[in-house]
Amino acid sequence: MNKKAISLTVNGRVREALVPPRMLLSDFIRHELELPGTHVGCEHGVCGSCNVVVDGKAVRSCLMFAVQANGTEITTVEGYDTAEGLHPIQQAFWEEHGLQCGFCTPGMLAAAKELLAANPDPGDDEIREAISGNLCRCTGYEFIINAIRSAAKAMREAEIQKTLQPA
Amino acid sequence: MKSHLDTNVIPPSRQREAPRAGLTWIGQSIKRVEDPRILTGNGGYIDDFKVPGMAHAAMVSSPHAHARIVSIDTSRAKALPGVIGVYTGEDLASVVDPCPSFASPPIPQTAIAVGKVRHVGEVVAAVVAEDRYIAEDAAELVEVEWEVLPANVDIEASAAATGDALLHPDDRESNVALDESFNFGPVEEDFAAADHIIKRRLRWHRSSAQAIETCGVVAQFDPYKGGYTIHCNSNFYNFIPFVIGGSLRVSPGEMRIVPKLAGGSFGSKVFSHKIIILTAGLARLAGVPVKYIEDRLEHFTNSDSHGSDRLYDAELAVDKDGTFKSLRFTVLDDYGAYLQFGVGTHGNAMAQVTGPYTIGSFGMRVKAVLTNKCQQGPYRGFGSEVTNWLMERMVDAAANELGQDPLALREQNMIKPDAFPYMIPTGNIYDSGNFQKVLAEAKQMFDLDGWREKAKKMRAEGRCVGVGVATCMERSVYGPTEWWSLNNKETPGFTLTSTPESISVHFDPSGKLFVTLHSPMVGNSPETVVTQILAERLTVAPEDIVFNYSDSQSGFNGVGPQGSRFTAMIAGACVSASIKLEERLKRFGAHMLQRRPEDVELRNGMVAVKGLKDQEKSFGEIALTSSFFRLSFPDGEEFDSGLETTAVYDHPLSTDPDEDRKHLGIFYPIVGHICHIVAVEVDPGTGKVEMLDYAAVHDNGTIVNPRTLAGQVWGGTANGIGTTLSEQFHYNSDGQFTNPNFAEFAMPTANEMPRNFKLGHVETPSPFTEYGIKGGGEGGRLGAPSALTSAIEDALSDHGVKITSLPVTPPVLRGLIRDAEQMAAG
Structure with missing residues (x-):
């Protein structure tokens, strides 16, 4: 099978590769780039565990080919935390017990990231709607909703702190 | 009076740490110590694991429910570039024996079908190739010639099947694998003397856990050592690997099973031996390490973890x-x-x-029927979720027929708080409880009286609103006699009576406490609960505790997370280990302080002289000195260097079944109690159910971590809601499984969960476990179906709808409403 050359930015790093046209983005991320945090639960776009953020949108990486990601900017769960520590959404999932087995978590985090980028102060129904495309079998969702609400608050407060600091 | 239970004597308690107020760490909602690595993508699940030279397997699955394999042509598949090998059931049988079976007599099963297939999705051939894409391409090229046999789909029809419809004609002349009857106490007499007999036919349909991660294995075979290295996400790798070794024709010592973090189990990964045997066999045949991860379809159709699928004819004598x-x-x-x-x-x-009721006798006939579907395995509740629902359905039925209030009838028959330990007719005991307190708490939290008024008003407006109350048991800390006590007593099978859990701990020279767990993590919180218990018992700072997981060669007895046992059992092992470690800490510390061991105590991570401030040595100093400065201590083996111990904890309270099965002994005695109350509104035009309000109060004894327990209750309740309202495996008359995917098997999303969920806890400590801890991993699913069913029936009481089968999906409920309307119209 003729491989295609692709170039994309993943977690801030430019990655170039030759991939078969049929290779799923999820497999490319997991097995070619060796970023195992993106999980595959159903391979048909229902469970949302494989969600990654592609050009700012949460996307099912099992429903996209790697070649389609040519030229995009992708963030996976490995790209959320910084030298300062966990991303506020990750921190809130930790504090609010938003995960048990953790398998659906990267997909939930991607959905939350997309939501909070567009809506820094969502109501519970908006949070519920935003994660309704992600299945979790452990938590019953309530603590995930709490975590996203709490992350939103922390991120808003951090934003205010930033504006108060002298330039 | 002489009773059938007289021979079942309750052993004395082995509790060492009494339940008490004022604990430091037990009872705190500390953040989980497992989470940071998982949150950053470094959990280490099975599919994250790879070894050099690893190949990938894909399966050829049966499209038929029941068929003879006439021939298999693998030539086109083998010719595909990148394919390493293609293997049939006969090929696999050259290196692997049939799978273990705990049924007695056993029912033979092979990891790849030999001669015939018995359900859709059963593996008929396997491909090993350089990558999964090529393996799946090749699987498409395998050609199988079939002779289709009659498919058994219906339970009752299959029980009567003969001839070609028999599943295992070489071993059994019937599809009924077991048919046993029991009477625990004077059942006949009690029924003969009763004023009313309430009868119901009740049906509970098949579904399964469907953890978001499927099962998977990476297996390597070393032909020179004759052994296997197997990485997998099974729960149960450290206690009975010899059973898998038997199938793989190696001794347990020649097999290293390494656990990986499992992405959810809920029972579905309790054993998962078939995929281990399959992948290991393929690695041996192909001569390369092999990874096989089930895809979602394979997990639905072939992972041996389908849940209960029962038809009851039940009678309650009142x-x-x-x-x-x-x-x-x-x-x-x-x-x-x-x-x-x-x-x-x-x-x-x-x-x-x-249930939670005083019922003097119990009788049962159980028939295990074989059909052309994937076999059953565990799913959260392991069969007790069904009898909980049955008991509560029968109580509601009795209330309805006697014209009594269902809640008053429950309260009237409830076991009283002074009656514990209470032995039920089967011989199991309820160690402790206060069901009345749980109910009172739930009523108050839900505002039951207020809701009943509100529901009445809403009904007057023509709305179908109802309230349901369920009072259910949550047995925890299972004993293994449950596996075999109902087998024919002439052929009881493997009469296992041990379920140990163990832990290994040592202080490194820097003073960190290294813990090795002998059971895996499956989404529970093993490191967090162990941190809290060891910090409590040894006064170690939680941040100084470090975790490892053993494999089947380095490990020790551990049965793992199942049967709501892990927290209570590992607490026992932690206490045993702490007692041994405390003795060593005191011996070394006292010597360093020039005191006698009986004059010192553990205090905030120090060995300190009783009654004196500043006379102390930190665990770090003692660990360092005991590890590196042998000459600072006297000769003698009691001062052998280092601070290390392994401790095992056996089941705290179990007895053997009676030889004649007059009772089954004590096997699941650490009981919690659950009260769920829910208000629902049904749209009679569509059959859609909306939960308006929900309260759940659970009593799980002493709580180690309230937040992680709440997570278990919430998650279990979500499972129970799915079981009640939407989840069912559908089969057509040919035995085709018609909805094996997440799009059509409807598990609850965030939108299907109740908006006003209130969760409460009552703590009635166990007198038998350390600190009084009880298990709490299954309660949500053990309670939700009963309460929801009751509420829906109440909401539709004006329509005369009776619910005798789960799930009640919108079309099912709409059908029941239509039937009731037609009946009323004559």
Whole structure:
């Protein structure tokens, strides 16, 4: 099978590769780039565990080919935390017990990231709607909703702190 | 008076740490210590693991429910570039024996079908190739010639099947694998003397856990050492690897099973031996390491973890004053094509079959029926979720027929707080409880009186609103006799009576406490609960505790997370280890302080002289000195260097079943109690159910971590909501499984969960476990179906709808409403 050359930015790093046209983005991320945090639960776009953020949108990486990601900017769960520590959404999932087995978590985090980028102060129904495309079998969702609400608050407060600091 | 239970004597308690107020770490909602690595993508699940030279497997699955394999042509598949090998059941049988079976007599099962297939999705051939894409391409090229046989889909029809419809004609002349009857106490007499007999036919349909991660294995075979290295996400790798070794023709010592973090189990990964045997066999045949991860379709159709699928004819004997006298039923259970765990799911249900009520006798006939479906395995509740629902359905039915208030009838028959330990007719005991307190708490939290008024008003407006209350048991800390106690007593099978859990701990020279767990993490919180218990018992700072997981060669007895046992059992092992470690800490520390061991105590991570400040040595100093400065201590083996111990904890309270099965002994005695109350509104035009309000109060004894327990209750309740309202495996008359995917098997999303969920806890500590801890991993699913069913029936009481089968999906409920309307219209 003729491989295609692709170039994309993943977690801030430019990655170039030759991939078969049929290779799923999820497999490319997991097995070619060796970023195992993106999980595959159903391979048909229902469970949302494989969600990654592609050009700012949460996307099912099992429903996209790697070649389609040519030229995009992708963030996976490995790209959320910084030298300062966990991303506020990750921190809130930790504090609010938003995960048990953790398998659906990267997909939930991607959905939350997309939501909070567009809506820094969502109501519970908006949070519920935003994660309704992600299945979790452990938590019953309530603590995930709490975590996203709490992350939103922390991120808003951090934003205010930033504006108060002298330039 | 002489009773059938006289020979079942309750052993004395082995509790060492009494439940008490003022604990430092037990009872705190500390953040989980497992989470940071998982949150950053470094959890280490099975599919994250790879080894050099690893190949990938894909399966050729049966498209038929029941068929003879006439021939298999693998030539086109083998010719595909990148394919390493293609293997049939006969090929695999050259290196691997049939799978273990705990049924007695066993029902033979092979990891790849030999001669015929017995359900859709059963593997008929396997491809090993350079990558999964090529393996799947090649699987498409395998050609199988079939001779289709009659498919058994219906339980009752399969029980009567003959000839070509028999699943295992070489071993059995019937599709009924087991048919046993029991009377625990004077059932006949109690029924003969009762004023009323309430009868119901009840149906519980098949579904399964469907953890978001499927099962998977990476297996390597070393031909020179003759052994296997197997990485997998099974729960159960450290206690009975010899059973897998038997199939793989190696001794347990020649096999290293390494656990990976499992992405959810809920029972579905309790054993998962078939995929281990399959992948290991393929690695041996192909001569390369092999990874096989089930895809979602394979997990639905072939992972041996389907849940209960039962048809009950039940009778409750009741006096005219409402007193429950006796319960009996005949149950047919559709176990699918094989019987890996025998009728363990019915053995489990015997732990609490009479619910929280004083019922003097119980009788049962259980028939395990084989059909052309994937076989059953564990799913959160392991059979007791069904009998909980049955008991509560029968109580609601009795209230309806006697014209009594269902809640008052429950309260009238409830076991009183001074009656514990309470032995039920099967011989199991309820160690402790205060069901009345749980109910009172739930009523208040839900505002039951207020809701009843509100529901009345809403109904007057023509809305279908109802309230349901369920008071259910949550047995925890299972004993293994449940696996075999219902087998024919002439052929009891493997009469296992041990379920140990163990832990290894040592202080490194820097003073960190290194813990090795001998059971895996499956989404529970093993490191967090162990951190809290060891910090409590040894006064170690939680941040100084470090975790490892053993493999089957380096490890020690550990049964793992199942049967709501892990927290209570590991607490026992932690206490045993702490006692041994405390003794060593004191011996070394006292010597360093020039005191006698009896003059020192553990205080905030120090060995300190009793009654004196500043006379102390930190665990770090003691660990360092005991590890590196041998000459600072006297000769003698009691000062052998280092601070290390391994401790095992056996089941705290179990007895053997009676030889004649007059009772089943004590096997699941650490009981919690659950009260769920829910208000629902049904749209009679569509059959859609909306939960308006929900309260759940659970009593799980002493709580180690309230937040992680709440997570278990919430998650279990979500499972129970799915079981009640939407989740069912559908089969057509040919035995085709028609909805094996997440799009059509409807598990609840965030939108299907109740908006006003209130969760409460009552703590009635166990007198038998350390600190009084009880298990709490299954309660949500053990309670939600009963409460929801009751609420829906109440909401539709004006329509005369009776619910005798789950799930009640919108089309099912709409059908019931239509039937009731037509009946009323004559």
